[in-house]
Every structure is written in structure tokens, then in C-alpha cells.
Amino acid sequence: MKRLPPLPALHTFLVTAQHCNFTRAAQQLHITQGAVSRQIAGLEEHLGYPLFQRQARGLALTREGQDWLPRVQQIFALVEQGVREVGGRSSTLQLKAPTCVMRWLLPRLMEWQALRPDVPVELTTTVQHGVDFRHEGFDAAVVYGAVPNHGLQVRKLFDEQLTPVCAPSLLNGPLPLQQLQDLTRHMLLHPSRDEHDWRLWLQAAGAGFEPQGPKQHFETLDMAMAMASQGTGIAIGDWALIGDDLRGGRLCMPFGLKVTTGKGYYLVSPSKTMAAGLVELMEWLQERARH
Missing domain, CATH: 3.40.190.290 (D-Maltodextrin-Binding Protein; domain 2)
Known part of the structure; x- marks a missing residue:
């Protein structure tokens, strides 16, 4: 069974896919552009296919990246809901x-x-x-x-x-x-x-x-x-x-x-x-x- 991709890398993919820009993703995540690029490269290596096409004017999602995006959005929506509902509510x-x-x-x-x-x-x-x-x-x-x-x-x-x-x-x-x-x-x-x-x-x-x-x-x-x-x-x-x-x-x-x-x-x-x-x-x- 193939090891699951790391959750931080999936989060970085989600933010990068929303912006299609390493620089803006790095600003939102409060990390360097190089760190974003390395996390995306590591995720792509783990999965075995590219998620983004590197273009002169920025990034574009590959077909696999487009297939991944709604799934990753759903993952983090469920995590957010869990934080609210499972013991995470403030008094x-x-x-x-x-x-x-x-x-x-x-x-x-x-x-x-x-x-x-x-x-x-x-x-x-x-x-x-x-x-x-x-x-x-x-x-x-x-x-x-x-x-x-x-x-x-x-x-x-x-x-x-x-x-x-x-x-x-x-x-x-x-x-x-x-x-x-x-x-x-x-x-x-x-x-x-x-x-x-x-x-x-x-x-x-x-x-x-x-x-x-x-x-x-x-x-x-x-x-x-x-x-x-x-x-x-x-x-x-x-x-x-x-x-x-x-x-x-x-x-x-x-x-x-x-x-x-x-x-x-x-x-x-x-x-x-x-x-x-x-x-x-x-x-x-x-x-x-x-x-």
C-alpha cells in the first residue's frame, strides 16, 4: 500500500492552486517561495506525476492537479468542521x-x-x-x-x-x-x-x-x-x-x-x-x- 502524502504538503498544494502563483502562496503561508516550490516538488515526486505546469506568466494546474483540487478542498473542509464540532468549541x-x-x-x-x-x-x-x-x-x-x-x-x-x-x-x-x-x-x-x-x-x-x-x-x-x-x-x-x-x-x-x-x-x-x-x-x- 502506497504511503499517504503528508498533510502539510497537501495544504501547500491547496493554497498554491488557489493562487497559481508560488509568491502569493508563500505570502499566505508565511514561508519562503523556495519552501513552497520544494513542498510542491516533493508532493509531485511522491505522487509520481506533475500537479502544475510551469509557465512564463505563472502556474497552471495539470489534469491531475485539477482532479486533486476538489478532493483536497474537501479534506480540509472536513478537518475544519471537525475542529468546530469535536471538542473544539470554546466555552x-x-x-x-x-x-x-x-x-x-x-x-x-x-x-x-x-x-x-x-x-x-x-x-x-x-x-x-x-x-x-x-x-x-x-x-x-x-x-x-x-x-x-x-x-x-x-x-x-x-x-x-x-x-x-x-x-x-x-x-x-x-x-x-x-x-x-x-x-x-x-x-x-x-x-x-x-x-x-x-x-x-x-x-x-x-x-x-x-x-x-x-x-x-x-x-x-x-x-x-x-x-x-x-x-x-x-x-x-x-x-x-x-x-x-x-x-x-x-x-x-x-x-x-x-x-x-x-x-x-x-x-x-x-x-x-x-x-x-x-x-x-x-x-x-x-x-x-x-x-
Whole structure:
């Protein structure tokens, strides 16, 4: 039986194949270009055929190299998965959440850490609204959208409720906000390019007009809220997420109408047998969402 090729040489092959360049591979691996070249040559000698064609402008995979690449990628993907799943998890809980929920979530996590320093939480933020626990090594996640129904452990935090928000200084400024038509005299801040949230609220309010005045778009809800708090314009916000801003006087609601969209925020976990610390965190966050 032929001896298996050494794992470090396979890793060097993987990185080199991704770049098709010895110099860039050496930079990523933090070794010399000569060391990369020697490892590849040794691997080729061990296998008995070349993996790369040396060309004037760099490298190209041979047919055998092309056949090897997906297999080596799979090997290291399995190793990475094993590190995550087989005794390699930190005692720190790994939580994923979209940026739109940060205004509510971050102060609660800071409060949790003060109460329970023995159950630390590492938060990863993303512009994505979902999670794929099959390929992402998180213990739990906050997701936004419809009710998740993929066999997950699901705890509802709150429904999305849209309402315009602005800095208190705008209410009685040079262009006071007293009726719906006054919105046309102010810049509207949109948390997305499609302007769907503003249109939905205006329709529910019976405004009879679509936003045609000055506008500005942002990549995230949090950015729109930040600009609104500075008096730049009026944003469409989620009432459930801005309670701290309202109580602190950074934002106010010029109109009382809150429109439920059918979407919401949910705390999800992939496992039915969760660690005690994770169960406590999820129950605590759900309880805080009720207040």
C-alpha cells in the first residue's frame, strides 16, 4: 500500500492552486517561495506525476492537479468542521445577528455579560437576515423575516412595527411636522433601495401620495437611524428596536401609527439538546424583549 502524502504538503498544494502563483502562496503561508516550490516538488515526486505546469506568466494546474483540487478542498473542509464540532468549541457562546437588530441587542448582551460573566457571548454581525447552521458554527442566531420553519428551536422576540422617527428638534423646527403632508418638505431616509418600508407605512396611513421629495438611501437600518438622530431627515424605523432611543430622547415619533409587516425577529438554535448557558441566554433575551 502506497504511503499517504503528508498533510502539510497537501495544504501547500491547496493554497498554491488557489493562487497559481508560488509568491502569493508563500505570502499566505508565511514561508519562503523556495519552501513552497520544494513542498510542491516533493508532493509531485511522491505522487509520481506533475500537479502544475510551469509557465512564463505563472502556474497552471495539470489534469491531475485539477482532479486533486476538489478532493483536497474537501479534506480540509472536513478537518475544519471537525475542529468546530469535536471538542473544539470554546466555552464562549457564538451568536450571529443582523446589523438591523444591533440597537436593541447590543445593550442587552452587555447587560447579560454583567449579570452572567460565567456565560460569555461572542457576537458576529452580518447584513444577512438568516443563518445556515449546517455550514456556520454558531450556537444561536437572531434572524429577521417570516417564522423560521426548518426544524430549529425558535423563540420569538418581537414583531416588526414600522413608524417614522426623527430627532426631536425637527418636530418644532422651521418646517414643523404636524400632518402627513409635512413629510414632503423633509428628506426621507430609506434603510433599503426599494423604499418598500416607507411606501407600506404611507399607504397604511392613508397619505394618498408616494415619497417624491429629497431622499437618501442607506445599506442598513442602523445607519438610517443614526442619521435621523442627528436631525438629517426622517427615517422609517422599527418601533420594537428603538425603545432605548425614544426613552433617551435621541429619537421621537412624529406620528403615532405603527404598521405591522408580518415579519419579525426570532432567536433560533439548531439543537434540541442545548447547553444550560445557551438555554438561559435565550430565555433571558426573550424575557427582555417583552419589556
